[in-house]
Amino acid sequence: MASSLQRSEIIGRLKEKGLKVTPQRYAIYANLLSRADHPTADQLLTDLNKDIPVSSQATVYSSLQVLQEVGLVREVLLDGGVARYDGNVKPHHHFQCRNCAAIADIPWEQFQGLDLSGLRSGGKAESYEVTVHGLCSHCAAEAESSSENG
Structure with missing residues (x-):
């Protein structure tokens, strides 16, 4: 997705939002745009400090909050209540592997047109996000392999 964004485009997006x-804000945003695994703040911190320790946990959290407030990043809360972050702020859904907890985006169109008219509360749905649970291809292959060998 956004891994193809040039440095100037990332800087432009940040400046557009005022x-x-x-360096830390840029690094966090660029890192999120280059990945699709919906990392936690701690995973981002580890990744950013791999070569040279330049960010603290507080800096990562405050940068994520600011990026989220201006709409460049979204927080994704799935099972377990662990906050994960996504540089893809366009409407989409998620798939989560029940074995390894990997998360992947599902295009919005795959669940477009869900009939939400039968809400018990009589309320009117304004938005929705679907989370599909199952086994990712890697875990499914491992499960199949172990059942064949078992």
């Missing part, structure tokens, strides 16, 4: 472009 944000000061700090």
